[in-house]
Amino acid sequence: MWPYHPDLLRRPVPRYTSYPTAAEFRPVGEDHVLENAVAAIPEGAEISLYLHIPYCNTICHYCACNTGRANRQKRLQAYIDALLAEIRIMGELLTSKHVVKRIAFGGGSPNAISTQEFAHLIAALKDSFHVDRAEISVELDPRDFDGEWAAMLGQSGVTHASMGVQTFSAEVQQVIGRVQPYETIASAMSQLRAHGVQSINFDMMYGLPGQTGQDLSDSLDKTIELRPERIALFGYAHLPQRIARQRRMDTSIMANQLQRFAMSSLGYQTLVRAGYEAIGFDHFALPDDPMAVAARAGEVSRNFQGYTHDPSPWLLGMGATAISLFPDRILQNEKNVGAWRNAVSTGRLTASLGVHRTSRDEAHRQIIEDILCRGEAEIGGLDGAETYAERLASFEQRGLIERDDGHITCTDSATPYLRTIAAIFDPYRHNSKGGFSSAI
Ligand code: SF4
Structure with missing residues (x-):
């Protein structure tokens, strides 16, 4: 079984069938x-x-x-x-x-x-x-x-x-x-x-x-x-x-x-x-x-x-x-x-x-799609790099992602957490709960 980290799955997140979401x-x-x-x-x-x-x-x-x-x-x-x-x-x-x-x-x-x-x-x-x-x-x-x-x-x-x-x-x-x-x-x-x-x-x-x-x-x-x-x-x-x-x-x-x-x-x-x-x-x-x-x-x-x-x-x-x-x-x-x-x-x-979709939305859309579809993304161009580093820390510490000079790579164990990792790059979710489903 994949490594289970319930605290990382607590928050309901979108399925990201579009960005911005419905x-x-x-x-x-x-x-x-x-x-x-x-x-x-x-x-x-x-x-x-x-x-x-x-x-x-x-x-x-x-x-x-x-x-x-x-x-x-x-x-x-x-x-x-x-x-x-x-x-x-x-x-x-x-x-x-x-x-x-x-x-x-x-x-x-x-x-x-x-x-x-x-x-x-x-x-x-x-x-x-x-x-x-x-x-x-x-x-x-x-x-x-x-x-x-x-x-x-x-x-x-x-x-x-x-x-x-x-x-x-x-x-x-x-x-x-x-x-x-x-x-x-x-x-x-x-x-x-x-x-x-x-x-x-x-x-x-x-x-x-x-x-x-x-x-x-x-x-x-x-x-x-x-x-x-x-x-x-x-x-x-x-x-x-x-x-x-x-x-x-x-x-x-x-x-x-x-x-x-x-x-x-x-x-x-x-x-x-x-x-x-x-x-x-x-x-x-x-x-x-x-x-x-x-x-x-x-x-x-x-x-x-x-x-x-x-x-x-x-x-x-x-x-x-x-x-x-x-x-x-x-x-x-x-x-x-x-x-x-x-x-x-x-x-x-x-x-x-x-x-x-604004140009800022487009930058976030690309990152979210890259994470969900390719398991990796360039995040170096985003404003607030330190904030994102903090939000990613608990994923990084547990070996779910690797960070290297503005690039993140999701490891094989990250599959069930991909939606949660993607949601970190969705500014609309930072202050709203929305009506989303469980990440798993
Ligand atoms: S009612 Fe059943 S068949 Fe119709 S859309 Fe819903 S799940 Fe599909």
Whole structure:
């Protein structure tokens, strides 16, 4: 097991899927701010698109996502119509000066919509953007996956899929409200592979209510047997005060911090022993997967989907809650679906929240990303070097980092502490608690 230092894990810290984090987003005051940012994308830019589908057929008790039941066809249809309209508006603003390299469908569960609706979205993207050689990825709920969906993904040119698996334990699946037998996952995998989806990710979890170290070990053994190209192993965040649906779970068996730490360590060792390469603090990929190749070249970064090998500084988000990234700003669409639909119906792109990244923010963003993605960073250019040295002292004394002339290197034992080390370089966290999750 990694060396355990509970005092260094006490403070909840962000996952840093953006910097500044969403806690720093403020209402966007300027008119046309998103439209202006899209229109300013330079000629020939290689961009990425993200489409958000905030619906699921069955809502899992542990889920912290902003998602609703896909049980009302009229409501779903109205959402898809608004998304089609937003695709058109975004495409008109970009005119002909771009190439789309990546398209990601996330949620919720994109396969909560019908295959016909998915086909309409793909057709609209082809009409509005230059997407001919784009890599397309889709998040999937295996409970709603079937041969019709596999065929649609193959026909649409989807090459990467991510499935919410979380655990193979039947007992834990009952507790968390996500019952999906091993056969369901295995069948979804073979159907995906048969239709040309060759890169598959499993989202797995530790620290779920009712889950023991043995459950996790068994689930990882089954995962290794199925051999997805990528695995993300997340710690479950129990926040029942904020997420009412989590109160429905029996939490009489809940791992404490030491047990969570042991589970995280067990997951890391098991996957690495099985031939996966570790990427940052919670991702793993087989050595010839593009994510592992990019990680070895020092080319992974963080975005709203976690670790990514997407190098584009322009990620345009569509749908309620979707976030768009630009080199100097982050803008988020209205979270409330009704308000987002109303905004789109005016024929305008309207961000409701966002943050403008200053040059100081950019310096801190680079350090935080370097620590989380590459395990090292140049910190010599920051003001207040002595303050940072003091804050790093307890990590240095325990052999978690080494400092050398303005450069820090995280040692192998530092993996579970990477978020905490990164947070030292986040000035917004120095005086605020925020609503973040446990570092492990
Ligand atoms: S399928 Fe995923 S997004 Fe939907 S409720 Fe379950 S965990 Fe949440």
